[in-house]
Amino acid sequence: MDWEFLKSEYLGNPLRSWAMALAVFTFGYFLVVLILRYLGRKLDSLSKKTVTKLDDMIADQIKNRMSKVFIFFLALYMASLVLTLPGKPAGLIRASLFLALTLQLGIWGSGIINFVVQGRAARDGEDSLNLEAYSVLTFIIKTTMWVLLILLALNNLGVQITTLIAGLGVSGIAVALAVQNILGDLFASLSIVLDRPFIIGDFIIVGDQMGNVEHVGLKTTRVRSLSGEQLIFSNTDLLSSRIKNYRRMEERRVLFNVGVIYQTPREKLEKIPGLVQGVIERQELTRFDRAHFSGFGNFSLDFVFVYYVLDKDYNVYMDIHQKVLLGVHKVFEEEGVEFAYPTQTLFLERVLGGAEDRSVPGPS
Numbered sequence: 001m002d003w004e005f006l007k008s009e010y011l012g013n014p015l016r017s018w019a020m021a022l023a024v025f026t027f028g029y030f031l032v033v034l035i036l037r038y039l040g041r042k043l044d045s046l047s048k049k050t051v052t053k054l055d056d057m058i059a060d061q062i063k064n065r066m067s068k069v070f071i072f073f074l075a076l077y078m079a080s081l082v083l084t085l086p087g088k089p090a091g092l093i094r095a096s097l098f099l100a101l102t103l104q105l106g107i108w109g110s111g112i113i114n115f116v117v118q119g120r121a122a123r124d125g126e127d128s129l130n131l132e133a134y135s136v137l138t139f140i141i142k143t144t145m146w147v148l149l150i151l152l153a154l155n156n157l158g159v160q161i162t163t164l165i166a167g168l169g170v171s172g173i174a175v176a177l178a179v180q181n182i183l184g185d186l187f188a189s190l191s192i193v194l195d196r197p198f199i200i201g202d203f204i205i206v207g208d209q210m211g212n213v214e215h216v217g218l219k220t221t222r223v224r225s226l227s228g229e230q231l232i233f234s235n236t237d238l239l240s241s242r243i244k245n246y247r248r249m250e251e252r253r254v255l256f257n258v259g260v261i262y263q264t265p266r267e268k269l270e271k272i273p274g275l276v277q278g279v280i281e282r283q284e285l286t287r288f289d290r291a292h293f294s295g296f297g298n299f300s301l302d303f304v305f306v307y308y309v310l311d312k313d314y315n316v317y318m319d320i321h322q323k324v325l326l327g328v329h330k331v332f333e334e335e336g337v338e339f340a341y342p343t344q345t346l347f348l349e350r351v352l353g354g355a356e357d358r359s360v361p362g363p364s
Helices: 015-047 054-062 068-081 087-124 131-156 163-176 180-195 235-239 266-281 314-335
Strands: 205-206 211-216 220-225 230-235 242-244 254-262 287-297 301-309 346-350 357-361
Touching: 015 054, 015 068, 054 087, 087 131, 131 180, 131 242, 180 211, 180 230, 180 235, 211 230, 220 235, 220 254, 230 235, 254 314, 266 287, 266 301, 266 314
Parallel strands: none
Antiparallel strands: 205 211, 205 242, 211 220, 220 230, 254 301, 287 301, 346 357
């Protein structure tokens, strides 16, 4: 049998070399596909047995995010190594492989970004995150990544990207100046999502306005006030304000004052701090701090008491404080201690040798 035709040359390579290159391409392509499928199944089964999500991400990258285009050009490049190709075809294959690799890196990068952002969203909880802001954050990061990869690819292909970057920079500055207020609110929204000074459901006070956070949008944050109306804040203005977040409160400090009449005997005055301390300590979810005779008022002897409610719920605090006040009233009643109230005493002095009385006001 005549095999002389195998010695025929095409582009400087005999036909048998082309046949070997085709075999390498076919074998390499299907071998890589089979290996990736095997690894994908193995990693997928292993990831189901573990708690960590990192192996889930790796399994997803191998199983679902391997570009067939990249595998094709990888096999084509391996096949080209068997041949002796002129500079232009060899360079075209290398450039194609690099572009395919850039595409593959972009696909992997998108998967990693989705994994990180979705993980953060899952930690926040569905009822306390802003899906719009997370989607915008994902879009911005992915766009930045793809722009960098494209510029890298163009630079590798010999394109002068300096002028392009300068043009993009000038255009970006012009657009940023035109929509600076919108961009300010947008980045403020992203700052709220990432830094989380508050989340949906938190009770916050901003200046003299207060209410529960209902929605954090791309431009505004909406708060439902106690009286029922909806308050709308610009995200930029909101972050530039001082915000009180009562949901982050771990315990609530309570200070209250009690005044008793000046006619109270000193022995009873000395007992009052201990009596009130006992009332506070008998309540659940409380921690006593201090009780002192604080001063002489205009019409009362004043005491100050401080304790902590070990719960951030406002209704729990009010229930406990009500029990404390009722308990104080009870022990004062049992001890015969009278609460003070605004009074004024007039002292009348008769002037000796005259018919005129002088009225001298006493302490009020």
